Amino acid sequence: MSGMAPGADQAIPPAETAEVELYHPHSWLTKYVFSQDAKVIGIQYSLTAIAIGMVALVLSWLMRLQLGFPGTFSFIDANTYYQFITMHGMIMVVYLLTALFLGGFGNYLIPLMVGARDMVFPYVNMLSYWIYLLAVLVLVASFFVPGGPTGAGWTLYPPQAILSGTPGQEWGIILMLLSLALFIIGFTMGGLNYAVTVLQARARGMTLMRMPLTVWGIFTATVMALLAFPALFVGAVMMLFDRLLGTSFFMPTLVEMGQQLRYGGGSPILFQHLFWFFGHPEVYIVALPAFGIVSDLISTHARRNIFGYRMMVWAIVIIGALSFVVWAHHMYVSGMHPYFGFFFATTTLIIAIPTAIKVYNWVLTLWRGNIHLTLPMLFALAFIVTFVNGGLTGLFLGNVVVDVPLSDTMFVVAHFHMVMGVAPILVIFGGIYHWYPKITGRMMNEAMGQFHFWVTFLGAYAIFFPMHYLGLLGIPRRYHELGEMSFVPASAHDLNAFISIVALVVGFAQLVFLFNLAWSLRHGRLAGGNPWNATTLEWQTPETPPGHGNWGKELPVVYRWAYDYSVPGAEQDYLPQNHPGPARGTAGTAA
Amino acid sequence: MPDSTPTHAQAAMAPQAGWQSLVADWSSDQRAFKSASWGKAMMWIFLLSDTFIFGCFLLAYMTVRMSTTVPWPNPSEVFALEIAGTNLPLILIAIMTFVLISSSGTMAMAVNYGYRRDRVKTAVLMLVTAAFGATFVGMQAFEWSKLIHEGVRPWENPLGAPQFGAAFFMITGFHGTHVTIGVIFLLIIARKVWRGDFDQERRGFFTSRKGRYEVVEIMGLYWHFVDLVWVFIFALFYLW
8 A cells, every 4th residue: 555655755856857848938829829738728628618618518508498399499490400419419428428528637737736837749739629620610600501500329330320311511520520530649649648647747745645536537537538539530630531432331222212332342331339439438538537526526515535446446447448348338229249248238337336436435535524515525525426327327328128119209408418418417417616726826716606506407407307207218319300299298388398498597507607706806705825724736836827837946845645535633634735744634545 | 945865764665565565656756657767657558548449440330340231341352362273361461470470579679679778680680670561551452452453342342342442441551551650660779879879968859858768669569560550450340
């Protein structure tokens, strides 16, 4: 347990490498716009992701208006509904969650938390953001081209994605694939930086097993993304060729309106494999950073060391590794050899073990903790229940025989929104409330935050809980209206209307959050350097917000793990990671 | 911030072998790969990611080769050249492979001379490597134009399955792009070596960082990788 033992008695090795000189900006433009500072890049990533996320939020309103009140809104027809669905899904998963966790939180927190001055290659890191922005702009452009954005569903399954009859077949699908390819190129530039910074640029004394779990989560997710995105890149390139050059990678022989198309001999299932080889790890690419961040929020705001730190680290790594061998559970109804279904169901259910370990450890961290119901803590608690909820329905869908009848129903929609939509978003909110004081020097407004939390949390349940029931009734997903179906009771329509109204309310609560972000920038209570009395390095910077180079003259030296809370005999109840004194209690070794 | 000068434990620095040293490195502070610089670590991780790209391309090629119902053309016949009246199967590919593998040899020599601070020899060997690379791309262009002349297109193929043309142009095109990018960077770095940038610690135009001779080795990693990928393309596309 040498990594966990508080290390004041241990010798801290000398610096192994000379410090690399930082790039110093000379003008306003290179300081705030074309900045090479990871903190500025992180904020740029976050603001861009939130902005495009607002577009996806509005799209979800439009979808809910149509589902709740079919036929009322003349500007929504079947085609536009599919376009809203597709863009909502793709934006939320890739351009909001992935970009915000890895590009936003990753850029801001990794160098600070591991005690580095910046990312290892700041110039490449800057390019990463600008290519991401370009990808977002290309995606937004697809709203303004003839035919509008693609309506192929966020999974973009061929052959229908590129055939006429699917909205956005003219330009939308091309821009979508192009935008994804750009996103992947941009992400690779950033991701290499995040991974190498964690591996090779840590402070003296910062061993891997002393890193905060936030860094572990973001790091593992980054490595996964570097290995999973290539499959999507290849799939996007090949579909672009199918669409633009007329190749037949994914296109079988097809007859359309009595005419045989010139495609033939390709494999649509190949795209599904490529897509889900990316798509399933992607679920954990957004979940693992959330796991990491929520661990730190719970530990800090319950003043208690994280329970089973090593187990938590290994659970993150094992979940990351396992997530590469479960992808075909998204394809049970695509036609698969039963033995493959058996294999993928088994691997899927095995993931429940490390995931359950994490949930138990969060709960055990809270057990007898000195729980402060601060805004970050509220969101962290909400995450745990939401994640357990979504995870349990995942056990249903992971089994082939249960999945087949539930496939393509609202049950699936409810499941993945709970587990990879609402749960990570709650952590993003918690993380923003938690680190906002470090980023701006001011606290966010508590009253607005409380309002935002309760409306969002209760609202999310009011939206997605009934959807499980709708799914069990057999209500299909991706139908723009139900029409007269004998198995759909009238109450299902009322439920849909109820969900839609709540969705509008929850959406407006997010505007309160955005207003709070802006309002607190000027009017928030001054926070000081470490308002939460947290142990991790980012709270120990000489300036708040941290200056260029993060640490002033001297780099920090790390003497202990990140979870020395409620230490008996300490002046305050915690010992920061760079506190050199001996451990005065058992907190450091308890787990 | 308290920072007492740490006493350094000699025992921790004692050289260890095998798994023990691996565990020691990964449980240490600051760096997991003790001998690798930031740039080298980044190149290795990038190459791992790129491996997945080529892996997906090759698996996709194998899948469409199975899914198509039209017979797959015989690569030995398609890629044969008529030279002095004899029909030589795969002759051009053999020469291309020879050229590319030779370029890995000159690249390795360039890395060696780079670490000896021999500016001229390093730069010349990098230029020779670049010339080999350019020759490879040139021969690939010849092969492309020959196939296009015979009517092979990404979307159709008079010789058999249309997926043959699609996979061929896509995979060799993607690999050729890698070689071309490599040639461009070889030229840029050769110029820097020639000019003595790394001896004078001249700052980079974009990054304003000082370069080191190690850049030659990092360039070499990329080049050998592109070479290795070609071996797989050669085995799986041309020989199968």
